[in-house]
Amino acid sequence: MICLGIESTAHTFGASVMKDKEILSNVKDSYTTKSGGIIPTEAAKHHEKVKYAVVERGLREAGIKLDDVELIAFSQAPGLAPCLLQGRDIARELASRLKVPVIPVNHCIAHLEIGRMLCKCRDPVLLYVSGANTQVIAYASGKYRIFGETLDIGAGNFIDTFARHTGLGFPGGPKIAELASKGKNLIELPYSVKGMDVAFSGILTNLKQKYNSKKYKLEDLAYSLQEYAFAMLIEVAERAMAHLGKKELLLGGGVACNKRFQEMCKIMCKERGARFFCPPASVLVDNAIMICWLGLLQKNQAISWKNLDKVDINPYERTDDVIVKWR
Ligand code: ATP
Numbered sequence: 001m002i003c004l005g006i007e008s009t010a011h012t013f014g015a016s017v018m019k020d021k022e023i024l025s026n027v028k029d030s031y032t033t034k035s036g037g038i039i040p041t042e043a044a045k046h047h048e049k050v051k052y053a054v055v056e057r058g059l060r061e062a063g064i065k066l067d068d069v070e071l072i073a074f075s076q077a078p079g080l081a082p083c084l085l086q087g088r089d090i091a092r093e094l095a096s097r098l099k100v101p102v103i104p105v106n107h108c109i110a111h112l113e114i115g116r117m118l119c120k121c122r123d124p125v126l127l128y129v130s131g132a133n134t135q136v137i138a139y140a141s142g143k144y145r146i147f148g149e150t151l152d153i154g155a156g157n158f159i160d161t162f163a164r165h166t167g168l169g170f171p172g173g174p175k176i177a178e179l180a181s182k183g184k185n186l187i188e189l190p191y192s193v194k195g196m197d198v199a200f201s202g203i204l205t206n207l208k209q210k211y212n213s214k215k216y217k218l219e220d221l222a223y224s225l226q227e228y229a230f231a232m233l234i235e236v237a238e239r240a241m242a243h244l245g246k247k248e249l250l251l252g253g254g255v256a257c258n259k260r261f262q263e264m265c266k267i268m269c270k271e272r273g274a275r276f277f278c279p280p281a282s283v284l285v286d287n288a289i290m291i292c293w294l295g296l297l298q299k300n301q302a303i304s305w306k307n308l309d310k311v312d313i314n315p316y317e318r319t320d321d322v323i324v325k326w327r
């Protein structure tokens with residue numbers, strides 16, 4: 001079956017085509033800002049402008065015609081409503097034109113399923129660390145459940161905010177990573193694990209104060225930021241693995257591109273006799289392949305083109321709101 005996947009939860013508008021398990025294309029166009037964060041309505045305007053061109057590019061790269069598409073998947077949740085609406089609208093429009101079914105999918109679950117498929121792991125604990133999301137997710141009793149998460153901001157937003165404060169620009173993740181590799185001194189920071197959850201705003205305030213005091217080298221602050229934040233994330237992921245008796249750790253989200261983070265995860269897995277899996281960077285960050293793949297997995301739940309009014313967004317849907325019928 002040929003599926004067209006559409007991603008539009010936040011800054012990225014992406015399109016991908018898969019034929020069963022074979023990935024035929026993956027293209028995207030992302031909204032960026034010179035300074036400041038993402039403005040939802042501006043990102044949506046970006047998506048509106050580029051969406052037809054991105055879909056066309058996705059089809060062209062896959063070497064197929066629009067008429068060949070048999071199923072359309074789009075990210076329905078979670079995300080910024082104005083952005084999600086752009087994905088929903090084009091999914092509806094194309095489904096009506098082609099008379100094919102539509103399957104709305106959950107972006108967080110898509111990160112887990114694409115990792116499971118590409119890395120060939122069976123039943124992992126997903127440590128999903130992106131800009132907006134920071135969650136520990138695993139399968140239990142018919143649902144993907146959240147075993148731990150951030151109580152305030154996502155780890156990526158935390159890193160990006162500190163980077164912006166120090167004039168490093170956006171996205172800060174890669175810049176902090178580069179500076180951190182030159183840092184040598186571990187500076188004490190608040191370590192904020194609360195049960196199975198983590199919190200970053202206290203460390204962020206502390207880091208900003210330390211930076212403003214001019215008593216510390218930025219390299220050392222970057223190094224310490226990474227050591228503390230990543231240790232917190234790995235602690236809660238490890239606890240979930242221990243409680244659930246799961247033997248696989250899978251990474252997802254843009255922050256998982258960080259090499260030091262990957263190394264620390266590997267060490268934890270080795271120490272507890274678990275296996276570590278990290279998919280390619282192209283699917284760690286927001287992408288449409290994972291939407292396409294989850295759509296194919298959920299194809300039996302697709303909505304007919306005759307009922308397109310039932311196809312909608314669900315910005316606040318949580319991972320554990322979805323009943324997993326495909327595994
Ligand atoms: P989601 O909608 O899933 O929350 P997102 O829109 O926040 O995703 P992602 O692309 O998954 O976006 O992640 C973006 C984050 O990843 C940013 O905070 C960025 O700084 C960080 N990042 C990207 N590359 C790296 C890297 N090499 N090292 C560390 N952080 C990185």
Ligand code: FE2
Pocket residue numbers: 107111130253285286
């Ligand atoms: Fe994501």
